[in-house]
Amino acid sequence: MSSTKIGTSTATVYKADGTTETFDACTNPSDPKKYATIPAREYEAAVGKHKASSPKGYTALRVGDIGTTNFYDNQIELGKPNPSNPKTTKIIGANIHKPLSNNFTGVDRNGKPISVACILIDADRWDDFIKIFTEHKGESNIIGIIIER
Numbered sequence: 001m002s003s004t005k006i007g008t009s010t011a012t013v014y015k016a017d018g019t020t021e022t023f024d025a026c027t028n029p030s031d032p033k034k035y036a037t038i039p040a041r042e043y044e045a046a047v048g049k050h051k052a053s054s055p056k057g058y059t060a061l062r063v064g065d066i067g068t069t070n071f072y073d074n075q076i077e078l079g080k081p082n083p084s085n086p087k088t089t090k091i092i093g094a095n096i097h098k099p100l101s102n103n104f105t106g107v108d109r110n111g112k113p114i115s116v117a118c119i120l121i122d123a124d125r126w127d128d129f130i131k132i133f134t135e136h137k138g139e140s141n142i143i144g145i146i147i148e149r
Contacts, residue, residue, distance in 0.1 A: 005101040006122050009149055011096070011111065013132055023129050024122040026105050027147060030113030036062070036082045036091050038117060043145040046071040047133050049096040050118075059130055061096035063145060076117075084116065091117040098126040098147070119147070 004026075011025040029035035043063050048071050050060035064074035076091040079119050096119040099105045103123050114120070121129045133143060 003053060003106040004099070004103045005105045006099060008119065009119075009147075011129070012146075013117065013129070014144075015132060021128075021132070023125050025054040026115070026120040027101070027149065028105070029117050030107050033083060035084050035113065036078055038073050038094060038119060038147055039078060040147045042066060043076065043147065044068055044142070045143045045145050047143075048095075050095045059073060059095075059134060061130075061133060061143065061145075062096075063087065063094045063096060080082060081134060082117075091126050094118050096121060098123045108130060 002133050006026050007024040009025045009027045011022050011023045013023070015021065027038055028035055044066055045061040045063045047059060048062035049057045051057040052072070062071035062074050063076065064071055065076055068074050074093060076090045076094055078091060080089060082088050082091060090130050094117050099114055099120045100108070101123065103122055133141075
């Protein structure tokens with residue numbers, strides 16, 4: 001399994017001024033046999049925290065199905081069983097966040113996955129990406145997201 005999959009997808013951001021900006025991304029989980037892949041379709045997101053309960057938490061986007069009202073209890077309907085929990089057809093707690101250094105998207109040396117069903121943005125462009133959403137009161141806005149492969 002490859003240690004980086006950044007660039008296997010792209011994230012196009014539609015800015016408030018009408019322009020767009022594209023970022024290299026990855027929508028594949030660290031281990032697709034164990035974790036779900038977010039389906040290609042429209043979603044909503046809001047600025048929140050990745051690893052919110054951890055001291056290593058940082059500003060990221062929390063992603064949910066259209067109509068999500070609580071992005072800290074966000075869910076995405078898969079339409080099929082979730083490989084990490086076949087009793088449900090949902091992904092719970094998906095984020096748009098950065099990979100580890102050198103755009104590592106795999107499983108770390110402790111066996112912990114970098115992505116269990118999230119969208120990862122190129123680490124070298126992360127600051128440019130998240131700034132789009134956090135400046136000009138972006139924190140209070142719901143953001144439309146379209147996942148395409």
